[in-house]
Amino acid sequence: MAHEKQFYIDGKWVDPVKPALLDVIDPSTEEAYTQIAVGSAADVDRAVAAARTAFTSYSRTTRKERLELLRAILAEYNKRRSDVGDAISREMGAPLQFARDIQAGRGTAHLERMISVLETYPFETVEGTTLIAREPIGVCGLITPWNWPTNQIACKVLPALAAGCTMVLKPSEEAPIDAIIWTEIMHAAGTPKGVYNMVQGTGTVVGQAMSNHPDIDMMSFTGSTRAGIRVAQAAALTVKRVAQELGGKSANILLPDVDFQTAVTKGINSMMVNSGQSCTAPSRMFVPQERHDEVKAIAKAAAERFVVGDPRNPETRLGPVVNATQYEKIQRLIQAGIDEGAELVTGGPGRPENLNRGFYVRPTVFANVTNDMTIAREEIFGPVITILPYKSEEEVIRLANDTIYGLAAYVQGANLDHARKVASQMRAGNVHVNYPMGDTAAPFGGYKQSGNGREYGKWGLEEFLETKAVIGYQAA
Structure with a gap:
């Protein structure tokens, strides 16, 4: 793969500011089968700056334009779906057919669902004389886990795109290869530059830099409760919205x-x-x-x-x-x-x-x-x-x-x-x-220390929206 040692920032593949590599281990053999670049706070700064610049125009795109983008992503994803499954099997050990059919299949399912939601979602309603507008929250930091890697990328990236947000994705360093394929799909689909950015790295460095970054408006995190607490603590310094899907004991x-x-x-x-x-x-x-x-x-x-x-x-x-x-x-x-x-x-x-x-x-x-x-x-x-x-x-x-x-x-x-x-x-x-x-239409998320916020379908879309009241919009 050509992009294992690069990040995707502002519509192109770029080298890290400070070169550093991490082995990717095949859990079936306990041996490294490739390496990825891991980022620093400087790489996060570059990605956030690109997302912030892109937000001005992307947040003003029409429903039609965003639907065209999602449909292009779906077409490109289905071309690469078996590649996604093969990567997931190798990086986190899922049986190959399960990885291709179920793990990778979730990407298609979430794409189809988000297209359906975006086709009819009411971004504006009038109540009395007041316009209630649902608008994109801004630049979003997305941190995804290794256990259902493409599923969690899809159910964060897609509603953010549908809402009109721009973003920086940090996939799990334990399962980074499917995220590279996902990023190649985003590029092939013609995602406008700066709208989607991807920086590989560890939670303690890249995740921390994202969580406390003053130009990120929202953090969406899936992982352990322990790590989720650290994200929330860092995000509190800039009063970000934090959506979390954490542990369970069902x-x-x-x-x-x-x-x-x-x-x-x-x-x-x-x-x-x-x-x-x-x-x-x-x-x-x-x-x-x-x-x-x-x-x-x-x-x-x-x-x-x-x-x-x-x-x-x-x-x-x-x-x-x-x-x-x-x-x-x-x-x-x-x-x-x-x-x-x-x-x-x-x-x-x-x-x-x-x-x-x-x-x-x-x-x-x-x-x-x-x-x-x-x-x-x-x-x-x-x-x-x-x-x-x-x-x-x-x-x-x-x-x-x-x-x-x-x-x-x-x-x-x-x-x-x-x-x-x-x-x-x-x-x-x-x-x-x-x-x-x-x-995939049912809201997904937890009570208590399993997190806050909801993903999937219209519920996932609404996590990435702010509510604005324009009072006096209609004449009394």
Whole structure:
């Protein structure tokens, strides 16, 4: 790839102000397969200056002009979609077909959704004699994670473009290559210079420089709660708007009338997909106490069907986790589960027996877990699920909500009205009833320490808009 050691600023690929390189590690081999340039505050200054200059004209573009741009991006993206999937598989370890179909497919889905939203969104309404105008907030700093990299780039860049904002993107340094392809797509689509800028680098340098930059009007961040707090603290110095999608520890409540064979199997599958590296993963499975032993057996069989191995092997269902830090964290938490008395049903510490290198984790199921155990409190972000028995509906609702997080929750039940009643009591931004298909029109975001603001569809667009009241716009 031609642009790994460059940034994209003001419509062209440029060298960093201060040359510095970072290895990009293939998690399946633990070896570097390329290097990227990493930026400094000086690179951020250049990118922000370009975005600030471009905002004057881009913020005044018409709906038609912005729709033409989004449609051009969609056309270029679909030409490169398999390249995006290949990059994601290599950089963060997702099985290749999953990366091509699901991970890369999210880019197409978000593009199509944002085009649909922009076609009809009412940027101006009149209430009485007052015009209510929704206008672009300004220059936006976008920081995206490594676990669903293109998905998160799409659901930040696209609404910002649709709103009329300009931006600087800092993708994760753990998954930087798909962002380079995305940037090539933006260039090929004819994005006006300065509207979209991309600087690679670390959160502590580039992310910090963006968060406290006086010429950035908004920060949109997806990542850990710990890092999100640092972004918010830095952004507070210039009173920026901050939108955050952070961690999760999602409850999955199986009500007594559910088909347990189906519900437990789907719960395990949902947990293990993407090697458990999803902030919405249903990591706490609550089951009626009298069905606990039955659930254990179903969960064990479902988890052991996951073939762990090389992401490029078509038989693989579970690739490695992203890096050594994540691997070691997951191993520590698996051991904590054992030490604190949880029942290890399958999996456990170490790599699967047939693998001696790569950041591979054994699909792990714990049962007889209590909600005060470390594995029920901390976000593991790996293929590890906890089964927690409950005695009553009142108890399970209390336990499900007993977490600092509130990103997602899941409720499974044969009686839909009953499941809806339980769902209404979940303190979470997204509640999934009976494992539905995903919905890119639904607002995505969390309660409590899972963040603030919403992404996807019209909700994502509105995060990038300011509200202006023109009083006296109409004659009385």
